[in-house]
Every structure is written in structure tokens, then in C-alpha cells.
Amino acid sequence: MSDLGSDTMRAVMWEGKVREVAVRTVPKPKLRAANDAIVRVTSAGICGSDLHTYRGYFGSANPPWQIGHEAVGIVVEIGGAVTTRKVGDRVIVSFDPDNGHVELKPPTLEDTDIYGFGPDFGDLGGCQAEYIRVPEADGTLIPIPYYPSHEYDYLCAADIFGTGWLALDLADFQPGDSVAIFGAGPVGLQCAHSAFLRGASKVYVVDHNQTRLDKAKSIGAIPINFAHSDPTVQIMKLEPDGVNRSCDCVGQECLNIDLKPQQNTVIRWATRVTAAGGGIGVIGLYLAQPSAPGRPLGSDIAPTIEFPMTEFWSKLLSIKSGFVQPLELAPKLLALIMSGRARPGFVVSSVIGIEEAAEAYRAFDEGKETKVVIKFPWQDEVEGAANGLREL
Template sequence: MKAVVYEGVPFQMTIQDIPKPVILDPNDAIVRITTSAICGSDLHVYRGVMGGTPPWTMGHEAVGYISDVGSAVSSLAVGDYVVISDSQSHEELDLKPEPQTYFGFGLPDVLDGLQAEYARVRLADQSLIPIPLTHETTNTTIEQDYLTLSDIFATGWASLDFAGFQPGDSVAVFGSGPVGLLAAYSALLRGASRVYAVDHIQSRLDRAASIGAIPINFRDEDPVAQILALEPNGVMRSVECVGMEALNSHLKKESDITIKQMVAVTHYGGGIGYIGVFKAHVNSPGAPLGSSIAPDITFPMSDFWEKSLSLRAGGVDPREYAPILLDLIESGKAQPSFIGSAVVEIDDVPSYYESFNRGEEVKVFIHFP
């Protein structure tokens, strides 16, 4: 089968023929992937700052149908359409929280990624998210909508929970890539009074404006000053959807700039959600440029304390948010595929990593015929 493979060379993705996965455990399922995508966090790998031991298959977002199941799988059958969550279940019964493990980053005990024609999913009953599609009812757009449940819609929605969002709150979203756009979209769906979308790429800001957010270009002027000019008391909630490769107004990396801006712009007693990936891999063979990302940042603790702010950061388990987001999509209340800017076939993926890295794409979906 064809797959997108990273071999540890920054700014280079390859298309390779690799063995099709097979059932290795009674709890496994094999999924024939019909739609995958390039995620913003895949760019951390592409840029050589994150990842494990190469080579590995890229990708952690996918929709498809089950082509084979192990003998112990009870809730799924061949032909069922599913979303593959970006992270895997650890055990059949989780009695305590554990760190999440993700597809497609070359890390220990993690399956290969989902930018491929097939994938093996362990603990399929727990890991897969069934969706109401069949071979007769599926189409490209609806698959793109459902694909966002695997990571980015769930992550954008959760960022508001991390910040303590309540209906009527004002929100500043730092970063208007796919996750940031869906965080802004989620805030509007949930009844935010005003949503500010911060970025420097005009096409992304235009897309944010199209859903009702107020665009803030941080290259024009300090985003804190721009937001406070419109929101003199600050916003109640700020969310970070950029992560460790955040840029300053000169488009130079400054990993702590967004946390400083969020503390500055958030109202007394407000909350901050930080879901941008911040995982420095300084000594990994798959991240030869990992040392360019410091694992520590400067934190404005005095202002944070004085303003009685709260902060929650980390990854998101999409399965936790699947029921509510499935209902929004199925009922037609949410169409998260609006973020899409290109639909490509797998042979074109390396060139679209390049254009996505240059900021020329918002979201690239991969179609498998």
C-alpha cells in the first residue's frame, strides 16, 4: 500500500510502498482509509523539531471503513465507517489517567500513522469512533466534516473547556490554523459574545472573519493593543493554538510570546487554555533540529497571579468529545470542513507539505479513491 513516510530528513516527505497491515491481536481492526489529512502538528515533524526514531508513517487523522476485525472485537463489523482517533486506548479498562500515545510520530509503542491506504487499530472497540455513513451515503465533504473529530474539532472545542468558557464570554484565539479556526468556530457555536482570531496569514484571518470572528493581524500592530482597543477590560478567555513554534511580529520563533500575550489580554479572574503542541524533542534521532526549541519558557507569573487567572494545558482525547460533536455534525449545526483549502491524492502529499509549511494552505485533506 502507499503511505507518506518520514525518514528523519527535515523538510522532506516520501511516498513509499509498504506492507499492508494485518490483524495481530484479537482486539485489532484494519481500517481502509478513505480520507486523511495533514495536521499542523505534522509540520513540527516536517521541520525536524519533533518525533521519535525514523522512519515512520505520518498522520493521525482519518476516516474510513473497517476491512477486517479480530475475533474479540464486538461492537464493530466489516463495512462500518469509523473515525480513527488520533490517540489510542491503553487498556480495555482505564482505571487511572495515563499519558496519551498518538499515531504517526515515531514514538515507542505507537502504531504507524494514518496518511496511508490502511491502518491497524489496536483495542478497536475502545479506540474507534463509529459514524453514520455507508458506502451509499458517504461523500467527500461529509467525510471531511467527520474527520475533524479525530483531532482538530475536538481539540478546538476542548481548548474552551480548558479556559473555563461560559456562554457570553469573550474569547481571544491565538493562532488561526485548523485548530485555531475550529476553536473560534466552537466558541461561536457555544455562544461567545465576541471572538478574536490572531494570526499573520491573511487567508486564515479571512476565513476566521467569514465565520464571524474578529481578525487580528499581529504583524500590523501588537495584538494585545489591538484587542484591548476593542475590549478595554480584556477578554474572559484566551486559548493558544500555536505551540512551541510561535512567531513574533518579525516572524522569528519566540516560544513564550503567546503565553505573555494571553496573560496580558485576559481579564481578571479569566482563564487560559493552552492546547498548541509544546513537546521539545531535543535528543531524538527523528528531530535533528529539536535543540532549536527550548523545553522551558519565561512565564509572566507576577501578572498571572495578580490577575487571578487560571491555566490548563495539554493534549485532548477526541473520544471524550465525540458524542456532542457527532451530534452537531449529524444535525447540520456544524460544518467544520469549512477549514479545507485543498483535497489531494497521496502522490501529491509531499508538495502540499511544502505549501502548507509556507502558509499557503489552511487545511489539506487527502482523498483515497
């Protein structure tokens, strides 16, 4: 780990080699504009979206770049135009920074600056690093209390908690609804957690990873293992009319019951199990990109998939897709965390140091981890006291 006075830092890098990342010494970021801030990262998450890059399917055209888009930390430097954040503040870094403009239309993913996916997505650097530069700091940084025992809860609010929550919104979820959630990864588990927080009557979680299904069961969900048999048959035995809402928390890398890649599997299953007049929310990534050095297997993902249109139309279903805007959801999600109602950090399965990142990626890719957090061993207590911070 670099010392505070160093001009360099350690960061996790994607270098274009499928299923490989490396930890490198790179220049520490500096302020570029008066509204920038520098954040010293205390915890960073490895996200399922990072695996799309790790597996060679998604990202910028040309590597290398720093990877990662989930972080919490401490503000250590601010530009002269930053007015609402100060040195010493504990913050969540929104993976989608505020751009300082009023949006007149919903942004597309290609038009959005995002940490951790390389120069084609804003060249912001990555959050799996000791320090990150934050543009438009007043609007991008989300203040949090100094609460070390709940740091991982706040870390989840950087992306996956809000992403799981949004999946329900996209499905037009209402209190009392039954829900089928496809995928028991970090986002699927957050979707299940959110469904219970919002008053779901029943929550089914579908996956083939039994460890993750056990995690879903631990919060009250009904686990459905599609490695055993057709998940739609399993659910329909319990819900003959189908569920009110279904959420695709997997995306384009989904597997069929033979555990083989088949891009339309979850869409077919969701259409089958959703009751007449119900809704399907698609939060999993569907974004085909042509192969390039930064995404060597990009062309393996088809830009179109076969869709069960007759069944969908005849059941009067609706379907919506989207990606989360953390800054919009932050007030309600943080209120739930602070009140003790929400504990999204339950998904964390391992906490590592940054030098262990390569092995952690391998384990996550193989389904041996549910959520990995990179913890940076800064002297929080000493420096927190120096900055007048206190634990709540």
C-alpha cells in the same frame, strides 16, 4: 494506489530529513491481535502537529515511520474478539487508541500511544496511508453514517475539532464569554467555530496569515493581524478590560511581531489580554525533546520559557493545558455534525491524492494551505452498495 489483493500499500513517510516527506510502498498492516481491525482509509488529514515532525522538532528518536494521525475509512477486516464493529462500517479512527484499561489518572503525552509519531509513541503506523491497523477496535473506532458530502466534517472530529473545543474547556469558557484565540491554523479556526457553537459573545482570532484570518472572519470572528501591530493593543482598544478567555492554539513554534521565533510570545499576549479572573487554555504543543535522528532540531526547542508571573498572579488568572481525548468528546461533536449545527470541514483548503503529499506538506508549511486532506479514490459507491451501506 494498491489493489485490494495486494500485500503492499502507499504511505507517507517521515525519514528524518527536515522539511521533507516521501511517499513509499510499504507492507500493508495485518491483524496482530483478536481485538484488532484493519481500516481502509478514505480520507486522511495533514495536521499542524505533523508539521512539528516535518520541521524536525518532534517525534520518535529513530526514523523512518509512517506519519499522520487523522483518518476516516471503512472496516475491511476484524479480529475474532471484535464484537461491536463489523466489516463495512464507516468509522473515524481515534488518533489515541483505546488501551483496553480503566485509567486511574490522566495520561501524559509520553505515556500515550498515538498514530503517526513513530515507535516511541506506540508504533501504530500512520494514518496517511491506504490502510491502518486499529488495536482495541471496539473502543477505538467511532462509527459514522455513510455521508460522503460531510466526510471532511467527520475527519475533523478525529482530532482538530475536539482539540479546538477542548481549548475552550481548558480556559473555563462559559456562554456569553469573549474569547481571544491565538493562531488561525486548523485548530485555532476550530476553536473559533466551537466558541460560536457554545455561545461566545465575541471571538478574536490572532495570526499573521491574512488568508487564514479571512477564513476566521468568514465565520464571524474578528481578525487581528499581528504583522500590522501589537495584537494586545489592537484587542484592548476594543476590549478595554480584556477578554474573558484566551486560547493558545499555536504552541512552542510561535512567532513574535517581527515574525521571529519566540517561544513565550503567545503566553505573554494571552496574559496581557485576559481580563482579571479570566482563564487561559493552552492546547498548542509545548514538548521539548533532545535532538535525535528522528527529530534533528529537537534541541532548538527550550524546555522552559520566561513567564509574566507578576501580571498573571495580580490579575487572578488561571491557566490549564492538555491534549484532546477524541473518544470522550465524540458523542457531542458527532451530534452537532449530524444535526447540521457544526460544519468543521470548512477549514479544508485542498484535497489531494497521496502522491501529491510532499508538495502539500511544503505548501502547508509555508502557510499557503489551511487544511489539506488526502483523498483515496476507492470505489465507494460500488463497494458501499455491496456492503449494504446507504447515503443519508
